[in-house]
Amino acid sequence: xxxALVSFHDVAVGYDGTPVLEGLSLEVHPGDCLALLGxxxxxxxxxxxxxxxxxxxxxxxxxxxLDGRPVRFGYVxxxxxxxxxxxxxxxxxxxxxxxxxxPPGRHVGRVEREGALQCLEQVGAAELHGRxxxxxxxGQKQRVLVARALAAEPDLLLLDEPLSGIDAPxxxxxxxxxxxxxxxxxxxxxxxxxxxxxxxxxxxxAIWVHAGKLLRxxxxxxxxxxxxxxxxxxxxxx
Amino acid sequence: xxxxxxxLSPDFLLRxxxxxxxxxxxxxxxxxxxxxxxxxxxLGVALPQVSTAGVAGAFFWHALFHQHEHHEGDFWLAxxxxxxxxxxxxxxLAVWESxxxxxxxxxxxxxxxxxxxxxxxxxxxxRIAEIGILGLxxxxxxAIPTDELLVLAAGYAVIxxxxxxxxxxxxxxxxDRDLARSFGKKVLAWDLLLxxxxxxxxxxxVLLVGPLVMFGFLIVPPLIAGRLTRGIRHLSLAASLVGGxxxxxxxxxxxxxxxxxxxxxxxxxxxxxxLVVAAQTVVGWFRRAS
Numbered sequence: 231x232x233x234a235l236v237s238f239h240d241v242a243v244g245y246d247g248t249p250v251l252e253g254l255s256l257e258v259h260p261g262d263c264l265a266l267l268g269x270x271x272x273x274x275x276x277x278x279x280x281x282x283x284x285x286x287x288x289x290x291x292x293x294x295x296l297d298g299r300p301v302r303f304g305y306v307x308x309x310x311x312x313x314x315x316x317x318x319x320x321x322x323x324x325x326x327x328x329x330x331x332x333p334p335g336r337h338v339g340r341v342e343r344e345g346a347l348q349c350l351e352q353v354g355a356a357e358l359h360g361r362x363x364x365x366x367x368x369g370q371k372q373r374v375l376v377a378r379a380l381a382a383e384p385d386l387l388l389l390d391e392p393l394s395g396i397d398a399p400x401x402x403x404x405x406x407x408x409x410x411x412x413x414x415x416x417x418x419x420x421x422x423x424x425x426x427x428x429x430x431x432x433x434x435x436a437i438w439v440h441a442g443k444l445l446r447x448x449x450x451x452x453x454x455x456x457x458x459x460x461x462x463x464x465x466x467x468x
Numbered sequence: 469x470x471x472x473x474x475x476l477s478p479d480f481l482l483r484x485x486x487x488x489x490x491x492x493x494x495x496x497x498x499x500x501x502x503x504x505x506x507x508x509x510x511l512g513v514a515l516p517q518v519s520t521a522g523v524a525g526a527f528f529w530h531a532l533f534h535q536h537e538h539h540e541g542d543f544w545l546a547x548x549x550x551x552x553x554x555x556x557x558x559x560x561l562a563v564w565e566s567x568x569x570x571x572x573x574x575x576x577x578x579x580x581x582x583x584x585x586x587x588x589x590x591x592x593x594x595r596i597a598e599i600g601i602l603g604l605x606x607x608x609x610x611a612i613p614t615d616e617l618l619v620l621a622a623g624y625a626v627i628x629x630x631x632x633x634x635x636x637x638x639x640x641x642x643x644d645r646d647l648a649r650s651f652g653k654k655v656l657a658w659d660l661l662l663x664x665x666x667x668x669x670x671x672x673x674v675l676l677v678g679p680l681v682m683f684g685f686l687i688v689p690p691l692i693a694g695r696l697t698r699g700i701r702h703l704s705l706a707a708s709l710v711g712g713x714x715x716x717x718x719x720x721x722x723x724x725x726x727x728x729x730x731x732x733x734x735x736x737x738x739x740x741x742x743l744v745v746a747a748q749t750v751v752g753w754f755r756r757a758s
Contacts, residue, residue, distance in 0.1 A: 319699040330651030
């Protein structure tokens, strides 16, 4: 189908030559807001990382272009996997998001700094700009990482477990922010999550990764199926 | 005051040692910031030791096949050995990393143990003793010929320029590799450039100050600066200033008290680090109490 931001055709994803999932075909279109669901270890994060170009695909074709140029990704990692040993402030972490658009030799300047501050304001974390990133709470870190992804001026926002390790009010605020970005700015969003209840209000479609297959459908249907299967697996089969 | 005037005099007999120490003191911490930030501190110990083994290896090889006496080309011979061993170790570590599940501490530990043993074995051989490079291996900072100082200054000027020009990308790749990959950056190429910078800094510096001082200037000033600054923007500058001031003060103390210069520099840097930690702990107590 024409106009897809990202399309997978018969793609195998995995690490060190060992596939986690094979024969994947999917498309993400501008304005989509979809969730990748599935049990732990099923390959949701690997799909996301392959989409972002972080992990190379093992087989198949991935195309990601928009108007003849490469798609710009805004990637939000699982916050507990980001181990910043550098003593960076929240503002400096967000400024990293601007580095993708700067050629070698060009430094982060006033324009990029102002842009980073605007992104922090957008996620309601402007007051954190001067604080050290590693001293922030889980929810504050997550806001800063979303701001960093926005600083990349992305066509597609990819979030890996954005709600893990965060209390309910903060999760709600982050989901509300994502919903607003999708509705008001038509920002395309793909997120990996286990928090089914919260995302129901935000996402429109879900891709359920189950038994090596991708099942895609309307959010409410897929979330219900996912919950039923999860209950069966956890309460009966295990 | 008279001591300072004497040291700063253009006719000061040991001025090259002072200048050499200052150059290393200012520049090595700029590289060390990346070692600390990438949690590769132990590599800062191992690589200078590898570089030292390279110096000893080069002299051993030359003595074995050429039976030569001490001559003016020793510096270049030592620089060749130091550079070849250091770069080979870096490439070897990178290959080992891609093909082995051993942790980075294990790989670096094995490298350090091997390099230290090899250095001692080569230095203990009769041939090395004949040539008399023990002083070079210990880092005799007292006698630095002007041409060697110029090589150090030129090499480190290139390193500072590269660190400045590529600062954004080196930091990005060092701080968050996944983000760099999502931007389409060639992470391996940037890693190799950084390793080349680290290797060159160490192989040049070890020739003049030895492995202990090199490690000290790579690691301790960035640790001090990290406690005194907030954020990465001023970290490198602060680390460089701390390193330069430590080198100058260490030189003055060593000259005044007739202590060995290298160990004085390192001990002084560690004392400063301890004082900073103690001061911050006390301030923390007062803040919590009030």
